[in-house]
Amino acid sequence: MNATATTATRYLELPGGRIAFDDEGTGSAVLLLPGMLDSRHAYRHLRPLLLAAGHRVVAMDLRGFGESSIEWADYSPAAIAEDALALLSHLGIERATLVGSSYTAASVVKAAGLAPERVAGIALIDGFIENLSPNALQRGMVKALGHAVLRFPSLWGLYLRKTAFGQAKPADLDAYAAGLVASLRTPGRATATRGYVFGDSAPVGWSAAVECPALVVMGEQDPDFPSPAAVAQRQAEALNARQVLIPGAGHYPMAEDPQATAAALLPFLAEVAAAEAAAVKAA
Template identity: 45%
Template structure:
């Protein structure tokens, strides 16, 4: 494993690069790390792309103690990786909370971003009763409980190494400052990413698992995200939960490579 770092105001961002070709930057969701994409990366490399998998600030091997974990700043971190690799314009892929980050990146640094992919994006904050809010507060303070919650986001199938990945994830979250970063990523901030979607002029692909348990109607959420952008399409991944790149990597790669070809001309 060859880890590289890019220095940013307030810390440093870890990433690793595989393959050769047009650059694709992968950004994971809350609590995870760059290994979330371990099953998708080989498929993109085989298709002829250079792939940078990034640890979001405060996660994985990136540093902790950042003054903010706002998606606009996470998006700026991704752009910094693109510049460090001299790989722009690149296609940025963001899962869950990182879907907001890639939207900010596309709006704020259009010369560095050829297109964006939003996977499992939250258009509207989930409605929660007091019991659910209390449960979420507990999950965001406990690596063990977060691991238990994470397991529920694979409602149909799991990768063969799912248990090992989750053990490593929970172990990493036990490091000082990691759960504070998880809470920071989850904290509501203004402006919300949906207000910047109208400023994105690059091609946009919205991907959503048909069985994503984070949404009462995943298809409706995907369509709502698509309507926010000037140019976007939404595609559903059958029998997938919140992490299609992990539970249905071949199906996600099929959708993603078709989009990448349009963005990069590869």
Template identity: 40%
Template sequence: MTEYLDVDGGRIAYDVTGGDGPLVVLAPGMGVVRGTFRLLAPKLAEAGYRVAALDLRGHGESSVPFASYSITDSGKDLAALIRHLGGGPAVVLGNSFSSGSAAWVAAHEPALVRAIVLEAPFARTVKMNPVMRQLARVILSVPTLWGIYYKNLLKGPKPDDFPAYLKALKANMGERGRLAAARTMGLDDKPEMEGVLTRVAQPALVVMGTRDPDFPDPRAEAEIVAGELAGKTEIVMIEGSGHYPHQEFPAETAATVLTFLNEVA
């Protein structure tokens, strides 16, 4: 059931599954809705965890527009949700864009975060070259183009319900203001991430697909991120997966995340 949390400038949609176990918060990437975790969240809940999944600003059932859509903004929204749900400390799993927000809240609100999982992480300040920036601008301006690009990010098996999910995702991104929100996130060079990873002292798990097309060398990117984190960090590569291991290989991803959760939560 969808619930809403008022935050600065709008409201965030989320849902909670599971009982009274340790809190796990799932944050999707830009251009994606919280339904992306439809295969992972039940597995974590069945294992005894209280699982909250949210829609980013401007996405899904969250309101639009917001004045800004930065990693810092999303980090503050995560902190607000954790406080709203009892203050945690929570384990925060961030995919893609939201991995930076997970690291941000761990660094700036350490009392709220027990550990983090960074999946396919865009968690560093990286300058996009002009050609790629223009291409991204075009893709994130047309729902059909975003749908084609999004589908290409999955290099492993697609879930049986993927056609219906993709249709619903494109319809949502076609609503007024939602692609603009995703475009703002996608074109952000993330300058506020400078030095953030070195301040994250909590345990961390970096999950990366070996075929993730968003990175020239997924393993190398995982090692760079892990090397900057200050706390104990583990890397797990999901063989054959693209940018969304939790959708492409949900059983393997759930097993990896649960092993980590059982150690830290």
């Protein structure tokens, strides 16, 4: 793997726009994808723990958010999967473990199915994939919430401060949420917001193509699911994956309890790295 490392923002130019990312550390590579309407700094508290454990950590902004360009033709999880694979190629990373949060859990699943030769493992953090199909009332509520956020971006900040997190909110939550709300008000950002909130955020069936090791991490008190444990179990069964519930955590355990999230993720990363090394030795 290429050992190039820097904490400065870098950019990958793609046909439809540019993707912002940063790249730090050496060792087995981990690519972090944030959830929708968020930035790569969603992993700001987890990332140092991964670096300290000896991993190369690459974090990317999604289409339309963070420091990536805003207007794209497609904001779907499948399109983001293609961006992730393009970034690995750009950096000369032959194989990596992909970590997806919320909306992008589907993206890492899709990437593993599309390019098994590039994806050594995947980890889903409070992901929307393989969930039970929403009923008409739930679909209506999601649509209404999407329209509300488009019209009143401050509602996203309210969700983050009052609902999304469990028992232990990160100390910088107010400032972080304010930054995301300000981002939603950037000229043109409504196009990207609309692409996410009205897209297919929970595809079913993609897991069947996954052959690599997988880990499902779920906040035990995630308010986005009626039964977080049941969702985690469903995903774990679909992916033949291990599952870890983070006690007291909500939808963003990597920010509210990074130590517990690292305790779930690091042994998995070590197992993937060991399997990769054994495969190289056997070859």
